Amino acid sequence: MELIKLARVGRGMDRLCRFTMTRRGPSCPRRGRFARVPLAAMIALAVLVTMGADVPAQAPASVEIENSNYLPPSLTVPAGTTVRWINLDEETHTVTSTTRLFGSAGLDLKEEYSHTFTAPGVYPYTCDLHPHMRGTIVVN
């Protein structure tokens, strides 16, 4: 997540600089060279962050099953994310893709199921025991 944030800020700074195009070429008023320094620093920092061994590229994403609800009902994640579901109900639940792309066994209380989403798309799922339960994973 950190990498994405920094990249966005960098792009924003670029836009500001272009806005102040003068005859002498692009320049950023008030900020001048300073606009480029933070941008460069940010890019450097981003590179350092991604190289850091103890920082995962994608944060794990979780869905809780509670009171026969998937929480959150819709979760958006980047491609390559492993989503983990955990059942907090005494009642058995499943996580079953409505297009049969993935599916868990019956999950007891505290049992988990994980699936890694590699392709972008929208993935609706439901519970085989309680078809009124609906959830979606949106993969960017």
Place this chain on the structure above:
Amino acid sequence: MDRISRRGFFECMAWVGTGVVWTATGGILSSRVLPAAAAEPAAGSFSFVQISDSHVGFKGEANKDAAATLQEVVTKINALPTPPSFVMHTGDLTHGQKPGAFDTVAELLKGVKAEKILYIPGEHDVFLDGGKEFLGRYANGGPGWQSFDYKGVHFVALVNVLKYKGEHLGALGSEQIAWLQKDLNGLSTSTPVVVFAHVPLWAVYPAWGWVTEDSQQAMALLTRFGSVTVLNGHIHQVLQKVEGNVTFHTAMSTAFPQPAPGVGPGPGPMKIPEAQARPMLGLREVRYVVGTSPLAVVDSTLA
């Protein structure tokens, strides 16, 4: 002479104090004056037991051992003053279709003193494999629905946990409804009919899946009968409804109670201590007395 039905005749005679109960035994009609008949069950009368939602394999706050409470229910059945003619289990034999759970249920119910034990599935019994294991065990691999006649009463056992699409768990499917129509065809309207199904056949609480989406079509086939008793499970509590000649009864579970419709965030097992749950678990005895309607439904708990 005025046209009068057999029932109407009895009603008239009861008013004048000469009501009579006719029973047929071995084809020979015999009669008894009503007050005397009330002292002993009329010949041809019988009882059966409904148990439901044993959820063997469940382990939660309300019950650490669902197999043990099922065993207690078996003991209670065997202690009934009149042994039941059969026992019907209205589904969710197992919890989560856990390996070995069906065997445990079969083992426990071997101890029941009844001629026959019948089963219809709940969603917990079929969700993993589309019903393959359950139907293999209890329906010879057939569709699972069936009917039979016993002492003049027509019994129908329906399966409404295998045909769902969309949001509603309970569904009978067009094939089963067509079968039901054929099955009921030709039965006289005075035949008492008893219908078993796991998910309630009336809209108890659709938001929690407590409804059968195509039950209206089935009920339309039943309204012509003078006495229809619908016995369901799934919601782990006793609720009743009367619609004309049809009475609906849902049953207690033998494993754990569930909240009243809409009370609380969801339909899951109530999280209460076992001692508090016991009075909400139990069995049902249904008694049929020839010539009377509706059937007498007697619920008793493990308290």
